[in-house]
Amino acid sequence: MRLRIDAASTVPLYQQIHDQIILGLAAGELRPDETLPAVRQLADELNVNMLTVAKGYNLLKTEGYLISDRRQGTRVAADFQADKLFMQSLQEQLHLLTAAAKIRGLSVAELQQIITTQYQGFEQGE
Amino acid sequence: MRLRIDAASTVPLYQQIHDQIILGLAAGELRPDETLPAVRQLADELNVNMLTVAKGYNLLKTEGYLISDRRQGTRVAADFQADKLFMQSLQEQLHLLTAAAKIRGLSVAELQQIITTQYQGFEQGE
DNA sequence: ATAGTTGTATTATATCATATATAACAAACA
């Protein structure tokens, strides 16, 4: 899987790495138990510091997406759950997005359409 | 409208102010042409600096939600549009959320259900 | 055993975002 980093973005580099891997997981480009590049290797490819990659990996680990072993490196977890913490975070973020969309005149149907299209877009790669 | 600020949150104070006002607009607690508290007054109420409130207001102005006059203070704009910039930002943010939800096993229907419930929650206050 | 790789930890440094404090300004109003 290939990561694209925008150094000019206001989004922190470690956050971009985090987000891209989430997208890769959803698209099926990364599969359970698959091994990820070593922090030094990915740092070289992206021209960022080793610790920046490690920070992105660590964030994904605290969220349960990745597992680290000192022997085997970092790999994708076997399965993920929609735990309470995730559901609460999802609700909060959707709350703000739904509010902004409603203010600007988008209907529920239009919002649902966007989500459906994006969701199906992920299923294409499986 | 009453704003609630969490000084211990990792979300910047000006961002919290911004977000709460968006939610207030969606819930009908703030209406078009309505005047908002002066930056100094709101800063006093929230125990934050005047410039922090101004930063939140300015962000909302660049997004088209508010209008500032040196005579009349800051008020809600007359109407909002779903312009290209907003739609693009909405798509990007929903993209990541949809990806995370899919990974964790949520179906399209479950996502749509959350949005519908939240959307209707805003309509209650109108 | 030796060398290399893994994630991790440490220390130091630089830069930017965030937030505050204080003051001043132009424009409008009572």
Next chain:
DNA sequence: TGTTTGTTATATATGATATAATACAACTAT
């Protein structure tokens, strides 16, 4: 003439972000 409005300016402090350079323990391959 004061007062209020948003705005601008300067200075300061703190935390997040990012880099650099080392070092370490644990494991793998030769």
